[in-house]
Amino acid sequence: xxxxxxxxxxxxxxxxxxxxxxxxxxxxxxxxxxxxxxxxxxxxxxxxxxxxxxxxxxxxxxxxxxxxxxxxxxxxxxxxxxxxxxxxxxxxxxxxxxxxxxxxxxxxxxxxxxxxxxxxxxxxxxxxxxxxxxxxxxxxxxxxxxxxxxxxxxxx
Amino acid sequence: xxxxxxxxxxxxxxxxxxxxxxxxxxxxxxxxxxxxxxxxxxxxxxxxxxxxxxxxxxxxxxxxxxxxxxxxxxxxxxxxxxxxxxxxxxxxxxxxxxxxxxxxxxxxxxxxxxxxxxxxxxxxxxxxxxxxxxxxxxxxxxxxxxxxxxxxxxxxxxxxxxxxxxxxxxxxxxxxxxxxxxxxxxxxxxxxxxxxxxxxxxxxxxxxxxxxxx
Numbered sequence: 397x398x399x400x401x402x403x404x405x406x407x408x409x410x411x412x413x414x415x416x417x418x419x420x421x422x423x424x425x426x427x428x429x430x431x432x433x434x435x436x437x438x439x440x441x442x443x444x445x446x447x448x449x450x451x452x453x454x455x456x457x458x459x460x461x462x463x464x465x466x467x468x469x470x471x472x473x474x475x476x477x478x479x480x481x482x483x484x485x486x487x488x489x490x491x492x493x494x495x496x497x498x499x500x501x502x503x504x505x506x507x508x509x510x511x512x513x514x515x516x517x518x519x520x521x522x523x524x525x526x527x528x529x530x531x532x533x534x535x536x537x538x539x540x541x542x543x544x545x546x547x548x549x550x551x552x
Numbered sequence: 553x554x555x556x557x558x559x560x561x562x563x564x565x566x567x568x569x570x571x572x573x574x575x576x577x578x579x580x581x582x583x584x585x586x587x588x589x590x591x592x593x594x595x596x597x598x599x600x601x602x603x604x605x606x607x608x609x610x611x612x613x614x615x616x617x618x619x620x621x622x623x624x625x626x627x628x629x630x631x632x633x634x635x636x637x638x639x640x641x642x643x644x645x646x647x648x649x650x651x652x653x654x655x656x657x658x659x660x661x662x663x664x665x666x667x668x669x670x671x672x673x674x675x676x677x678x679x680x681x682x683x684x685x686x687x688x689x690x691x692x693x694x695x696x697x698x699x700x701x702x703x704x705x706x707x708x709x710x711x712x713x714x715x716x717x718x719x720x721x722x723x724x725x726x727x728x729x730x731x732x733x734x735x736x737x738x739x740x741x742x743x744x745x746x747x748x749x750x751x752x753x754x755x756x757x758x759x760x761x762x763x764x765x766x
Contacts, residue, residue, distance in 0.1 A: 398558065416554070416590075437591065439587075439654075439655060440732055451657040452653055457583060457587050457588065457655075459558065459587070461560075505654065508654075528655060529652075
């Protein structure tokens with residue numbers, strides 16, 4: 397067993413993991429942060445996207461020990477719980493979800509898209525950059541609308 | 553995934569030493585292919601030696617008429633590099649179309665080339681651009697590096713340190729991609745240098761088809 401320490405949602409955490417423990421397993425099973433989902437487990441679907449040192453990663457395709465010393469943000473860390481993050485609010489306002497399973501990963505990827513492309517990000521860019529996030533309900537149309545609306549809201 | 557012993561190293565020498573001591577070790581770069589492969593139990597190394605802590609293997613620099621890309625440089629970094637964009641724009645574009653943004657934040661050029669997936673994008677660029685693969689032991693011409701499906705000229709305890717791409721007059725890469733993985737069903741890299749035009753096809757065969765020299 398290995399001891400890993402990292403910052404998750406601004407809080408210092410540590411825990412015992414196997415060498416093979418995935419970051420998503422550490423988040424869900426050790427820390428009980430179950431907002432990060434496992435969909436395909438083969439880095440295709442994006443339900444497990446979190447931010448590691450500010451960049452989006454698929455937490456099913458990174459070992460927990462590889463995040464040792466890193467700064468991790470999950471869907472639970474976007475707000476203090478009293479109100480929604482502007483991107484979450486935009487998904488709600490634009491009906492950007494149906495069953496909701498893919499939503500945490502969509503929102504984390506969406507924020508990463510805005511961080512890199514700015515609040516005026518165009519539709520084509522959003523569609524291209526969401527290639528790694530799969531939704532089986534919505535047909536993506538309202539998700540794309542939500543990301544663009546959320547981008548504007550994040551921009552102030 | 554079967555369990556293994558994880559080892560983090562901070563230098564190339566330590567990585568090689570760890571590999572020599574390991575029973576059945578494997579280097580892991582970004583892990584975007586290796587971890588899924590291990591989950592499927594298609595690989596079950598005794599030791600996983602993580603190259604992520606070796607700072608010497610990261611970064612992009614101009615080296616005379618060539619651009620040198622460290623083996624542990626991510627696809628996202630290559631795509632966003634102003635040096636790559638101005639020296640060989642086709643290479644930056646290629647990197648920016650591998651996988652998806654989250655995969656590009658972890659996946660590396662060294663990992664992609666060492667894995668030599670028959671549908672990967674980078675190998676076509678390495679051959680067409682006449683790149684040189686630099687390892688801890690030697691320099692290998694791009695033409696001679698890829699030896700077969702998932703096979704390369706690398707020895708067991710040899711690892712890529714950087715890849716040097718000579719500037720080119722003109723180059724372009726296009727792929728017909730798998731909609732789920734963005735791997736090339738077929739991809740063609742064309743590069744013009746002096747009187748020579750090289751055309752390299754990836755995806756369509758077990759190992760990059762060297763195509764034609766026009």
